[in-house]
Amino acid sequence: MADRDVVFRVKRYRPEKDSKPSYQRYRIPYRDDMVVLDGLNYIKDTMDPTLTFRWSCRMGICGSCGANVNGQPKLTCGTYIRDVHRGVVTVDPLTNFPIIKDLVVDFDDFLNKLASVKPYIVREDWGDLTKEYVQYPEDIEAYKQQSMCINCMLCYAACPVVGANPHFVGPAAAALALRYIRDSRDEGADARLERLNTKSGVWECTFVGECSVVCPKDVDPAGALQTLKFLATMRHMKRLLMPKMASR
Amino acid sequence: MTARPYPWKRPRGWWLRNPRYLSFQLREAGGVVSALYGLILLNMLLQLRAGESAYTAFLDTMRTPPMLYVNLVLFGLVVFHAVSWFMLIGKAQPIRFTEKPIPWKSAFAVNLVLWLGVSGAVVYLIFGGL
């Protein structure tokens, strides 16, 4: 039983027949406990099966359902309609990405950027792989915050630098680079800092800070980027001043 | 798929879309204005070397309206830049003095107190006190 109606104003784009995106309005009934994703699914199930959008877990862990809700990057599964309801709820695809169809964006670039920072443990010598690597609670604390990233790309939608410069490595990839640099099992800090000390690396960041504001998992990519700038500078100075010693 | 994805282009007024973007632009402007004041201070040293009448003429230009009002606005941007800097180094903390990061509000408060202390030192050491 619905309490009242809400209008969803959703950006549509059908590549076979549209030359540019346009809005379509749907009036749907809603209850207080509905999230934006429930609204989109209601539309798809009962009103317009052609509406296309990504979603999966419905609980803010898979990172699939990112969209711009009333101009702000949000996970549609984690945004209650009652919190954004001003008569009309506008849903756009994530800012700063090319649109494939409706709310589905093309994020191949992001995947390439993520791969470029080597988001996995890098070691010279793996040792005895039948035994675990010992880590104490403080070792895990060192990288835990950045490890919470779900690759939802809300931070890329929030970052004006990504919007102007698609080559910028971006918040999430940088945060994950730091996650592995800070992992006591990892030995790949030099390789990652080398990759980040480039024209598309950390130096593009101007610390707007919006990425950390929109992050649904409190990863704080902005703080991570400033730390990486500092680490990259230290490494750079070491290599310039003491080239024989800087070989990690 | 034969159709291309619809390309993204960042709109010109992007920084008007939310208050944090606007405050970012003001902060950037405050930084640029600081460089402007750096040049003004350099000019002040030039006029100091040129003698009393040149220096006083320069100072009067800076202090009489409407230049005083212009300066007040620019000074406002410099102060905004300073306050946002204290907030940012609280949020970034690239050098870790403690095991866990300090909550940014505490770091911000510490910075503000430090600022008061440093300002006091400048009053006494540089400008000879009250």
Add this chain to the structure above:
Amino acid sequence: MADETQAPEIASMWNPGRETVHADLEAAEPEVLMEPMIWGLFSLGGFITAFLFPVTLFLLFFAAPLGLWPTDPGAFDAFAARWADPIVRLFFVVLIGGSLFHGTHRLKFMLVDAGAKSPGVQGFLDVVLNGLAILGTLGALFYALSGWLF
């Protein structure tokens, strides 16, 4: 530093999707040379600007005209007397240098953001803006040393 090809069996075992992501891991982008140093100067300048500018500008340009201070620290007699102190001279060199390196870096990013994107223009801005900061700092140093060393 582990190379990408060193443990191929392990690599493909626990990250099978890597081959489908067209990451060009072989053609590495070249590192930048000056950016880290300029960022370091920019950061230092930011601290200098944030901590020292408000009180200095207030005392020189606003304290007396707004009637907020008993004396006028900016007036010729007062300032010239202070200028004899080498600490004061050093202070102004640091202030001018710091604010110039900080502000020109910000200006460059503002201009690039507003549309100056081509590498040629960016290179030009780098030279002009950093050159301005260096010249300004040297100028301040010159005025600080004149009347003292020469």
